[in-house]
Amino acid sequence: MAHHVGNGGAEEEDCFEDAYDRIPAACKMDLHTAIQETQCALNLVLNNKFSEALDLLKPWSRDSMYHALGYSTILVMQATMTFEHRDIQAAMSTIKDALQTCQRFRKRNSVVGSLTSLISKQSNLQEEEMHAEICYAECLLQKATLTFVQDENMISFIKGGLKIRTSYQIYKECQNSLNAAQDVQSDAFKQFEGGVKLGIGSFNLMLSLLPQRILRLLEFIGFSGNRGFGLSQLREGASSQSLxxxxxxxxxxxxxxxxxxxxxxxxxxxxxxxxxxxxxQQKYPKGSIILFYSARISALRGNFEKARAMYEECISSQQEWKQIHHLCYWELMWTHSYQQEWQQAYLYADLLCKESRWSKAIYVYQKAAILSMMTEEEVKTTGEDIMELFRQVEGLKQRLAGKSIPTEKFAVRKSRRYKAASPIPLVIPALEMMYVWNGFTIVGKRADSTEALLVTIETAEEQLRNDPSPSEFHPDDSCLVQMLKGLCLKHLGRLLQAELCFTQVLSSESRIRYDHYLIPFTLYELGLLHKQQGDFAKATTYIENAKTNYKDYSMESRLHFRIHAALSSLKGSPVGTP
Structure with a gap:
């Protein structure tokens, strides 16, 4: 007997003798250790040690479901930051590997089978099978997220609908078994519960965002999302002590x-x-992901100066993931734009053009748009040729998964004005882009910046009004200026004047030749204005009008998301409940 124990010890020693080299797969990774190691890897990520985290997970990523899941999670985070085709492909292939790894641990021949009976028996093997279900579902959820990121047009999202359905069903089953086994308090069970909350919460939240027409396409496979429930599940998950x-x-x-x-x-x-x-923030004061979100919150509060300092701190906190730098450049470009510090904004737009591969078309358009806001003298110091930049945009358009990015299409369409031999320059194009990315909601938090934007807009309005030979673009340009003016007035609390601007745009509908998007977007804004004044009936009428009577305009799917959110808040019911 004693000999047997000694033998066991020896086996273990053999197993770890070359640990620094490569742990041989014969050493089986137990669930508890796997979860602990994955937790370590996540801590490394939050401390900017990205490659160390991947190195920790990689050796076991084919033999342990948590290592596999952790590994793919980090790559998915990276891909959602860059939106870069190469990163998305890399993440996709790791997810496929992870799915295979999880599959090996799942209960044979059932989607979920009777998880409830697994829990009641609570043996190690069954514990492993429970976790295999949740890890498998989580990989499918990541796959869905990537598909979602890849394509704002949703076609691939619907194609992936069946995969998502499997994931959703597993989560629902897991949730049923959780409810059936409330008395179990083991650590593995707590980890399992955390997994269910993350999944059910993300699902409900994601589905609650989808406009009706997309949900209808998904409806046949039994989907609906309740935003309130999704948020509460995620909040419970966030406050739990789990991986x-x-x-x-x-x-x-x-x-x-x-x-x-x-x-x-x-x-x-x-x-x-x-x-x-x-x-x-307490735990990872130098963590770039944490710093980034802190900066973003400051910006959303209208505290642009503080936000900038924090984005700069985020940039200097790590050099390994350049994508985080690019995200910071994008944000810094906007915080400077909100305060019309065009020369600084230009520097960040220029950095993005040079360094980031996310969307050259958008960056070049953005850079040209920012330059268009400067005086001729200022443009000269940069050595850039605005006309040349706008002309480059069309050739830079990319196709992701066979679809083009809506914002890129928009930039291409706007740039076409510069194709002519003697082009008519765009009016305040950087402010138009600010609107596209919903920046006016952010600037609106700061009266001083909003007033300053209003001055710029009114100058443009004046120039258009006094144009001796109005071009074919004149009505479109005037409508754009009126819509943006209305937004500034709204944020400054001058609601009647804002309403006048919006109705002026609507009354020019028949004269618009190119920027047809202005009408549905203005209807939506007018609806929000009435909502703010408490007239929900009028608000609903305008927004429904935008939803039903317009199609095939720029950034249509983006507006439909916003319309869905607005109508849901007007009904006052939790989003997604039938």
């Missing part, structure tokens, strides 16, 4: 600081974002 609590927190942060602005009506919950971030 996935940081992922729940990051999902909520991304939702509150980006998604709700670009695809919603711009009302992210900043108080929640700050309280979610607080413990991580």
């Amino acid at each position: 996935r609590s940081v992922l729940c927190a990051l999902t909520l942060l991304f939702y509150n600081t980006y998604v709700s602005l670009i695809l919603g009506t711009g009302e992210g919950n900043l108080l929640e974002a700050e309280s979610l971030l607080e413990p991580y």
